[in-house]
Amino acid sequence: MPIDKSEKALENVIEAHLLEEGGYAKGNPNEFDRDMALFPNDVITFIKKSQPEVWDKLIIYFGNEVEKKIIQRLVQVLNRNGMLKVLRRGFDLYDVRIKLAFFAPASGLNYEIIDKYNANILKVTRQVHYSTKNENSLDMVLSLNGLPIATVELKNQFTNQTVKDAMRQYREDRDPREPIFQFKKRALVHFAVDTDEVHMTTRLNSGKTFFLPFNKGYNRGAGNPPDPEGGFRTSYLWREVWQRDSMLDIIGRFMHLQVEEKVKDGRKITKETLIFPRYHQLDAVRKLVQDVKKNGAGKNYLIQHSAGSGKSNSIAWLAHRLSNLHDFNDQPVFNSIVVITDRIVLDRQLQDTIYQFEHAQGVVRKIDQDSHQLAHALVSGAKIIITTIQKFRFIVEEIEQQVGKKFAIIVDEAHSSQSGENANALKEVLAAKSLEEAEELQKKLDAVQDEAEKEILMKLSKRGPQSNLSFFAFTATPKSKTLEMFGEKGSDGKPVPFHLYSMRQAIEEGFILDVLKNYMTYKTYYKLAKMIEEDPTVDKKKARRAIARFVSLHPHNLAQKTEVMIEHFRRVTRHKIGGRAKAMVVTGSRLHALRYKHHFDKYIKDKGYTDIRTLVAFSGKVLEDDGQEYTEAQINGFGEKELPGKFDSDDYQVLIVADKYQTGFDQPLLHTMFVDKKLTGIQAVQTLSRLNRTHPGKTDTFVLDFVNEAEDIKKALMPYYEKTELEEPTDLNLVFDLKNKLDDFQIYLQSEVEAFCKTFFKPKSKQNKSDLGKLHKYIDPAVDRYKERPEDEQEEFKLALTSYVRLYSFISQIAPFQSAELLKLHAYGQMLLSKLPKNRDTGSIKLDNEVDMEYYRLEETSRGSISLINEEQPKLKGVTHAGTGKKAEEDQVKLSTIIDILNERYGTDFTDADKLFFDSIEEEMMQNETVVQSAQNNTKENFKYVFDEIFMSAVIDRMGQNQEIFAKLMDDQDFQSTVKGYMIDAIYNRVQQSQQG
Numbered sequence: 001m002p003i004d005k006s007e008k009a010l011e012n013v014i015e016a017h018l019l020e021e022g023g024y025a026k027g028n029p030n031e032f033d034r035d036m037a038l039f040p041n042d043v044i045t046f047i048k049k050s051q052p053e054v055w056d057k058l059i060i061y062f063g064n065e066v067e068k069k070i071i072q073r074l075v076q077v078l079n080r081n082g083m084l085k086v087l088r089r090g091f092d093l094y095d096v097r098i099k100l101a102f103f104a105p106a107s108g109l110n111y112e113i114i115d116k117y118n119a120n121i122l123k124v125t126r127q128v129h130y131s132t133k134n135e136n137s138l139d140m141v142l143s144l145n146g147l148p149i150a151t152v153e154l155k156n157q158f159t160n161q162t163v164k165d166a167m168r169q170y171r172e173d174r175d176p177r178e179p180i181f182q183f184k185k186r187a188l189v190h191f192a193v194d195t196d197e198v199h200m201t202t203r204l205n206s207g208k209t210f211f212l213p214f215n216k217g218y219n220r221g222a223g224n225p226p227d228p229e230g231g232f233r234t235s236y237l238w239r240e241v242w243q244r245d246s247m248l249d250i251i252g253r254f255m256h257l258q259v260e261e262k263v264k265d266g267r268k269i270t271k272e273t274l275i276f277p278r279y280h281q282l283d284a285v286r287k288l289v290q291d292v293k294k295n296g297a298g299k300n301y302l303i304q305h306s307a308g309s310g311k312s313n314s315i316a317w318l319a320h321r322l323s324n325l326h327d328f329n330d331q332p333v334f335n336s337i338v339v340i341t342d343r344i345v346l347d348r349q350l351q352d353t354i355y356q357f358e359h360a361q362g363v364v365r366k367i368d369q370d371s372h373q374l375a376h377a378l379v380s381g382a383k384i385i386i387t388t389i390q391k392f393r394f395i396v397e398e399i400e401q402q403v404g405k406k407f408a409i410i411v412d413e414a415h416s417s418q419s420g421e422n423a424n425a426l427k428e429v430l431a432a433k434s435l436e437e438a439e440e441l442q443k444k445l446d447a448v449q450d451e452a453e454k455e456i457l458m459k460l461s462k463r464g465p466q467s468n469l470s471f472f473a474f475t476a477t478p479k480s481k482t483l484e485m486f487g488e489k490g491s492d493g494k495p496v497p498f499h500l501y502s503m504r505q506a507i508e509e510g511f512i513l514d515v516l517k518n519y520m521t522y523k524t525y526y527k528l529a530k531m532i533e534e535d536p537t538v539d540k541k542k543a544r545r546a547i548a549r550f551v552s553l554h555p556h557n558l559a560q561k562t563e564v565m566i567e568h569f570r571r572v573t574r575h576k577i578g579g580r581a582k583a584m585v586v587t588g589s590r591l592h593a594l595r596y597k598h599h600f601d602k603y604i605k606d607k608g609y610t611d612i613r614t615l616v617a618f619s620g621k622v623l624e625d626d627g628q629e630y631t632e633a634q635i636n637g638f639g640e641k642e643l644p645g646k647f648d649s650d651d652y653q654v655l656i657v658a659d660k661y662q663t664g665f666d667q668p669l670l671h672t673m674f675v676d677k678k679l680t681g682i683q684a685v686q687t688l689s690r691l692n693r694t695h696p697g698k699t700d701t702f703v704l705d706f707v708n709e710a711e712d713i714k715k716a717l718m719p720y721y722e723k724t725e726l727e728e729p730t731d732l733n734l735v736f737d738l739k740n741k742l743d744d745f746q747i748y749l750q751s752e753v754e755a756f757c758k759t760f761f762k763p764k765s766k767q768n769k770s771d772l773g774k775l776h777k778y779i780d781p782a783v784d785r786y787k788e789r790p791e792d793e794q795e796e797f798k799l800a801l802t803s804y805v806r807l808y809s810f811i812s813q814i815a816p817f818q819s820a821e822l823l824k825l826h827a828y829g830q831m832l833l834s835k836l837p838k839n840r841d842t843g844s845i846k847l848d849n850e851v852d853m854e855y856y857r858l859e860e861t862s863r864g865s866i867s868l869i870n871e872e873q874p875k876l877k878g879v880t881h882a883g884t885g886k887k888a889e890e891d892q893v894k895l896s897t898i899i900d901i902l903n904e905r906y907g908t909d910f911t912d913a914d915k916l917f918f919d920s921i922e923e924e925m926m927q928n929e930t931v932v933q934s935a936q937n938n939t940k941e942n943f944k945y946v947f948d949e950i951f952m953s954a955v956i957d958r959m960g961q962n963q964e965i966f967a968k969l970m971d972d973q974d975f976q977s978t979v980k981g982y983m984i985d986a987i988y989n990r991v992q993q994s995q996q997g
Contacts, residue, residue, distance in 0.1 A: 011154060027039065085356075171207050335381055411486075518703065569612060590618040759771050
C-alpha cells in the first residue's frame with residue numbers, strides 16, 4: 001500500500017504526537033458551538049474539576065440552570081474583555097470568581113496551585129466546522145479548557161500546496177467576522193503550516209492579513225534546518241512550541257496586548273496589536289532562563305538580535321521571567337532586575353507588559369530623578385528597576401550593606417561604554433558578595449593593617465566578573481569590547497554571542513527591509529582657485545579639512561544637491577506607501593543642516609510646490625555668518641519633543657538631521673534617505689537602519705548617497721550581517737607592558753604613587769581637609785620632571801599614560817586576575833594626566849576668503865543593490881597593540897600645493913581609495929554624544945582623555961577597511977601619535993566652532 005501523501009497524513013502525525021507526548025486530549029468537533037465559538041462541555045468539566053468549591057456555590061445560586069448561566073456570562077466577558085484577559089484573570093458571576101486557566105507557579109512550593117495547573121485541559125480537535133454561514137472547516141483547533149487558543153491550516157508539498165496556500169486560505173476563505181476569528185475575543189493565534197515552514201498571525205483581516213514567519217532560521221538566514229530525528233523541518237512546532245507546558249507558558253507569560261496611542265489631526269488614534277512571541281524571541285528568553293536556572297548568578301550573556309527583531313519585547317519578557325525565577329532548590333535567583341537603557345519608550349512598554357502578566361502596579365520602578373532614588377529602589381528590593389548607567393557612579397556608599405543580594409543587569413543596546421569607569425561604578429554598587437564570600441574577604445581585610453590598602457583590596461574585589469551579578473547584553477551591532485565583555489567562549493576559545501538573530505535572517509524573513517537593495521551613489525567634482533597673491537604656508541591636514549568644509553558649505557554645492565533631492569522626492573518617493581512616504585536628509589553638521597533647511601525651503605517656494613514641507617533636527621544653537629542665532633524649535637515653530645509626532649503626520653515629508661534621529665528613531669513611513677555625510681562602521685548600520693522598518697504598502701527603500709562609495713557601505717555592514725565574530729581577543733599582557741614602559745620613563749617614583757594612594761584610598765570617615773593638598777603634593781614632582789623632558793619624550797610619555805588609563809578600565813572588567821599595583825597606577829595616572837601641561841594649540845584654518853570654486857558638477861556613479869550574501873564576513877579584533885609614540889612635526893605645505901592636491905584628488909581621475917582612512921573616524925566621533933559634550937565642556941588637554949578610548953575603539957572597528965593603514969597605525973607609534981594629534985585638534989575645533997556657528 002503506497003504511503004499517504006495527503007494533508008490528512010500530516011494531520012495524523014501532528015495529532016498522534018500531541019496525544020501521545022504533547023499532553024493533549026482528543027477533541028470532538030461535534031462539541032464545538034459555532035455561535036459562541038467555544039467547547040461548552042470542556043468549560044464546565046474544567047470548572048467542576050479544578051474549582052469544586054466554586055461549582056458548589058454556583059449550584060446554590062442557579063440550580064439546574066448553572067451551566068447555562070456560566071456559559072452566557074463567559075461569552076459576555078469574552079466579547080468585552082477578550083480571550084487573553086479572561087484566561088489570565090477569570091471572570092465574576094455574581095460574587096463568585098471563576099478561573100478559566102491556571103498557570104505554573106514561580107516555585108514548586110505551592111502544591112495547591114500545582115494541582116490546579118495539572119487540571120488544565122488542552123485538546124487538539126481536527127476538522128472543526130466553525131462557520132455560522134457555511135460548512136467551512138479548520139484543519140485543527142487547539143483549545144484550553146474549552147476556549148479556542150489557536151487555529152491551524154496545514155499543507156503538504158506532495159499535494160502541490162505550500163504554506164503560501166495556507167496563508168491565502170486564511171486571507172481569502174476565512175471571514176474575520178466569524179465568531180472564532182474575531183480579534184482578541186476568541187482564537188489568539190492562527191498558524192499556516194507546511195512541512196518546511198511556519199507562519200502565524202494574531203489578527204485575520206481578509207486580504208490585509210499580515211503573517212509573520214515563525215521559523216528557527218537556517219544557516220543564519222530564513223527557513224528551518226533539517227529535523228535531527230529525520231522528520232519534517234517544522235516538527236519543532238508540535239514537539240516544542242505546542243507542547244502543553246509550552247503553550248500554557250506562552251499564554252501566561254509571553255502574549256500581551258500592545259496598545260499604541262497617537263494624536264493625528266487633533267484626534268486620538270488607538271492601535272491594538274496582540275503580541276505572540278516570534279520564534280527567536282521565545283527561544284532566546286527560554287534558553288537564557290534555563291541557563292541561569294542551571295548556573296545561577298555570576299555569568300554574562302550577549303544576545304545579538306538584529307534591528308527590527310523586537311528587542312523591547314524580549315527585554316520585557318526576560319526581565320519578568322528573571323524577577324520570578326527560582327533555582328532547583330526553589331530559592332529566588334535574583335533580588336532585583338536592573339534594566340540599563342536610555343530609551344524612554346522602553347519604560348512605558350515594560351510597565352504595560354508586566355502589568356498584564358501580574359496585574360500589579362509598581363513592579364517596574366523607573367529611576368527618573370536622582371541617584372538617591374536609585375539607591376532606595378535597590379535597598380528596598382524593587383523587583384524590576386529601569387535606569388541609566390550614569391546614576392551608579394554616585395551611590396556606592398549608600399548601599400554598601402547590601403551583602404548577599406544578587407542582581408540581573410539587562411543592558412539595552414550594549415556598547416563600549418559598558419566597559420569603562422561607568423561599568424566599574426555599577427559593579428562597585430552591586431557587587432556585594434554572598435555571605436560566604438563576604439566573610440572570606442573580611443578575613444583578608446582583617447589581616448591588612450593599612451586603611452588605604454584595605455580600601456584598595458575592597459575595590460579590587462569588586463572588579464572583574466562578580467559571582468552575584470549576571471549581565472544580559474542586547475545589541476544588533478556588538479563591538480569587539482562588547483564581545484569580550486559579554487560573549488561566551490566558543491569552541492575555538494573566542495567569544496561568541498549566547499543567542500543570535502542575524503540581520504540576514506531578519507531581512508529574509510521580512511521583519512525588516514533590505515536598505516541596500518536600492519542604493520545610488522553620486523560623486524562631487526570641483527576645481528578650486530587661489531584668490532590671493534601671497535602663498536602662505538599652512539598645515540597640510542588642517543588645510544585639507546578647511547577646504548573640504550569650504551566646499552561642502554558652498555552655496556552652489558548645497559543648491560545643486562537640494563535640487564537633486566527635492567526632485568527625486570517629488571518624482572519617486574512621494575508616490576510610495578500610498579502617497580505617505582517620507583525622507584530623511586543626513587548632514588555632516590548642525591550648520592549644514594541649517595543651511596540645507598534654508599535651501600530646501602527657498603527651492604520649494606521658488607518652484608511653487610505645495611506637496612512637500614520640511615523639518616530640521618539638531619541639538620543646541622547654531623550661529624550663522626550674519627550673527628543670527630538659530631535653534632531647532634525656533635526654525636520648526638514648536639518644541640523638540642513634538643517633532644516625532646509632527647513628522648508622523650501628513651503635514652511634513654522631509655526631515656533634515658544633524659546628529660539626531662540617526663539611532664533609535666522608529667518611523668515606518670521613512671522610505672528614502674539622502675546621505676551627505678561620511679558613514680562608517682556601526683554608525684553606518686544604525687543610520688541606514690532608520691529605513692528598514694516595515695509598514696503596510698512599504699515594499700522597498702531608497703538611499704541616495706553623495707559622500708560614500710557602495711564598497712565602503714558594504715564593508716561597514718558586513719561584520720553585522722550574520723554573526724559578529726572576533727578575530728583576535730585583547731592581549732591582557734598589554735597593560736603590564738604599558739606599566740613597565742611608564743616606569744622606565746622615571747617621571748614618577750613608586751614611592752610617590754604609594755604615598756598618593758594612601759591618601760586617595762583613605763576611607764571617607766578618616767579623610768580631612770588637608771588630603772586634597774597632599775594629592776597635589778605627590779603629583780607635582782612628576783609634573784616638574786615631565787616639564788624638564790624634551791617635547792618628543794613628553795608626548796611619548798603622555799600617549800603611553802593615556803593608553804594605560806584607558807586600557808586598564810577595560811581589561812580590569814575581563815581579566816581573571818586583579819592587581820593592586822595596576823589599580824594604584826591607574827588612580828595616580830588619572831590625576832597626573834589632569835595636571836600635565838597643555839600643548840600649544842595651533843587652532844584650525846579658515847580659508848573662505850583665500851580660495852574660490854571655478855567649476856562644480858554632480859555625477860551619478862552607481863545604482864542598484866549592494867549584496868552582502870556569499871561574501872566573506874570580516875571579523876572584529878581586540879586590542880593587540882598599545883604603547884607610546886612621538887609627536888611628529890606638523891606637515892607644513894604651501895596653500896597652493898594643498899589646492900593642487902585636492903583638485904587632482906576630486907577631479908575626473910579621483911578614486912575613493914585615496915581618501916584618508918581616518919576621515920570616517922572623525923565623522924563618527926562627531927556624532928558621538930560623549931565626545932561632543934566633552935569637547936564642549938573641557939579644555940583641549942582634558943578632552944584628550946575622553947577622546948583616546950573612543951578613538952582607539954573606532955580604529956579597531958575599522959581594521960577590515962584598510963589593513964595597510966591599520967597595521968601602520970598599530971605598529972608605528974610615531975604615525976599613531978601624529979594622527980591622534982591631528983584628530984584631537986580637528987574634532988575639538990569643529991565642536992568649538994559649531995557652538996559658535
